[in-house]
Amino acid sequence: MQNSPTDGKTRARGRPRAFDREAALARATRLFWEKGYAATSIADLTEAMEIGAPSLYAAFGSKEALYVEALGHYRDTTEDLVWADFLAADTAREAVKALLMDSAAALTGCLADMPTGCMVTLSAAGSEGNAELGALVRAARAVGFERLRDRLERGREEGEIPASVDLDALARFVQTLQNGMSILARDGASRAELEGVADVAMLGWDARVGV
Amino acid sequence: MQNSPTDGKTRARGRPRAFDREAALARATRLFWEKGYAATSIADLTEAMEIGAPSLYAAFGSKEALYVEALGHYRDTTEDLVWADFLAADTAREAVKALLMDSAAALTGCLADMPTGCMVTLSAAGSEGNAELGALVRAARAVGFERLRDRLERGREEGEIPASVDLDALARFVQTLQNGMSILARDGASRAELEGVADVAMLGWDARVGV
């Protein structure tokens, strides 16, 4: 957790790090994303990051700490792809539609050179025996639900959604779809196929939020 | 893959097996179900199955072969819980509703003493480096889609669903929901919460299959 040599203008003492910490983290993130926590070995990581094991441990602490940083890097680099349009939408309906459509594109790797599926959604770190990482990814998954819930709440306040609608259930419905899309994407579903799922979901919107 | 001592009336030669093969397989299935393929070690398995490693290898061949058998055992013991009502329903609408409702119950462990989430849906064996097991679980996941697709096709033939409806997209939509429910269940969602998701989904049915 030391400062990078390029932090500010002051140079750290001692021998400077010979690799780009961010680039190495990006490669580790991709590997964890593709294979999961337990199935990714230190040897896999050092090979992909092109550094020695002692350098990995000096820079990141441990495999577990590296995974935590990888989750942060994942959020920093992919969150906007899926949530930007959602947050900018004028109505809850348009927000949900944008979320599902952008998810269809992002999860199939159409928006950037990235693995398919969501790293957080597909992470089984919790079931793999590591309780702390399990709590972390579960918390990360809960963030999506909260965002949805808040946006629907705003829709109710603005008169877009009747008070009779169960917002929790509706938010969980959208979250369920988004989660399920990750699994279809990992199985090879195309962007068009996932957009078709989103279309079907939105066709029922008026029936769900009406009355 | 030898015959069990209790197969038929003839007793196998040699020393009889000292454990119940089916019971041991059931315990192995539960462990793979909970932890996944890669994160479950032979030591974990032998402890849960209460047998020695040589007995495990004599009876099941290898960790990989045991996982294949566990997938079969899982199918044999849980498939009906989720698909029986679907297959017996009179209409495509009722079939889909039954599938989602029964999934809500089964995936939260309400129908039997079992782990939460679907073993097949949540299996990351494909991403964990084992290509053969990956193809196997992917094929198992595809079965659900085919069942849905076929039932919707029948609904079209029987006049329940208009010809204008994209059956592939609709089937994929239901499959996406069912997949997503496994992840919510693994994160602790209740049966009522998942039934709420199913309710929301069904509220949009007429809007989706109409016109």
Add this chain to the structure above:
DNA sequence: GGAATTATGTAGCGATCGATGCAGAATTCT
């Protein structure tokens, strides 16, 4: 009662797991 066959328990195989000790190299501070 052997001979043949199969299962069990101990003990350990080579390989890989996550993680480190250590010597030397590269840099800053004084």
Add this chain to the structure above:
DNA sequence: AGAATTCTGCATCGATCGCTACATAATTCC
């Protein structure tokens, strides 16, 4: 220049990985 500091590559740690050789126990066949 020399001390202090930090990173790198080599070698390896003890633990665990999936798996098995071997001797012994338990059974059927002859």
